[in-house]
Amino acid sequence: VDVYEPSSGAQIHDLNPSDYHPTGLFWTIEIPEDGIEVNLGKGHASMEAKRVPIFDYGNIGNALSGGAPRTPGVVSFRVVWSGVNQRVNIRNTDPLYGGFAGNFVRNTAQMEWTAVTDDFTFVSAPLRTSSSNFAEIGEERNGSFFP
Amino acid sequence: LAEAKEKDEKEKEKKSSQPVPIRGGSPKLGGSFHVFGPTPGGSFDPIDAEPSTITDFNGFVGLAYISGTVQRTDKRTREVRTLPMISSDMRFMTGVFRGVDSRVHEGTFALV
Numbered sequence: 001v002d003v004y005e006p007s008s009g010a011q012i013h014d015l016n017p018s019d020y021h022p023t024g025l026f027w028t029i030e031i032p033e034d035g036i037e038v039n040l041g042k043g044h045a046s047m048e049a050k051r052v053p054i055f056d057y058g059n060i061g062n063a064l065s066g067g068a069p070r071t072p073g074v075v076s077f078r079v080v081w082s083g084v085n086q087r088v089n090i091r092n093t094d095p096l097y098g099g100f101a102g103n104f105v106r107n108t109a110q111m112e113w114t115a116v117t118d119d120f121t122f123v124s125a126p127l128r129t130s131s132s133n134f135a136e137i138g139e140e141r142n143g144s145f146f147p
Numbered sequence: 148l149a150e151a152k153e154k155d156e157k158e159k160e161k162k163s164s165q166p167v168p169i170r171g172g173s174p175k176l177g178g179s180f181h182v183f184g185p186t187p188g189g190s191f192d193p194i195d196a197e198p199s200t201i202t203d204f205n206g207f208v209g210l211a212y213i214s215g216t217v218q219r220t221d222k223r224t225r226e227v228r229t230l231p232m233i234s235s236d237m238r239f240m241t242g243v244f245r246g247v248d249s250r251v252h253e254g255t256f257a258l259v
Binding site: 013015016030079099110111123139 | 222
């Protein structure tokens with residue numbers, strides 16, 4: 001989750017669950033299965049989790065490379081994907097970007113969230129006030145499951 | 148002692164069932180971070196780039212870059228400010244995956 005200073009445009013909060021330098025699973029953490037709902041036919045999905053442990057790194061540079069102190073905290077969020085702008089079937093064999101296949105729906109997403117760190121509390125505006133510049137949901141296979 | 152041993156075994160089991168990161172990573176981040184950022188027009192990575200951060204995975208995924216506003220309260224001074232949240236990368240992966248122990252597990256993960 002990335003929060004910015006409006007006057008300068010500088011990033012001032014970068015909340016993610018990874019230890020730096022995040023060379024293993026990237027900003028990825030296990031959450032309860034019942035927090036996810038997916039209906040590809042309707043172009044709908046949702047993700048909800050509560051009190052996920054994170055660190056506030058301040059900005060992405062510090063999140064990737066360390067160098068400045070981080071602050072522990074927790075974040076709770078609800079993300080909702082909806083609509084069908086485009087349906088795509090991808091079989092990507094590109095040696096850099098690929099190695100997976102699947103069916104995807106490109107649509108829109110919105111989010112509401114709260115967080116608490118040692119220094120700040122955060123309460124987002126309601127879900128309906130947020131917007132996405134890219135969103136997709138899908139069903140995919142990669143690695144040893146890649147056909 | 149039995150309780151400590153059980154806790155230790157559960158911890159070992161949890162570690163062995165951890166997923167494996169995808170190979171490679173976005174050139175925009177130097178290639179050493181195991182994530183891609185599919186974007187329309189390929190402004191970060193090509194739109195058809197891998198959205199999952201987990202390899203040996205078969206399941207549902209979701210990805211979104213979301214913007215909005217957030218009200219931040221300073222716990223010390225009680226100052227309240229409204230700040231922009233810009234293109235926060237939120238993803239989920241739920242399904243089966245082959246863990247670091249090479250066995251197949253079920254799991255649900257979020258990229259935050």
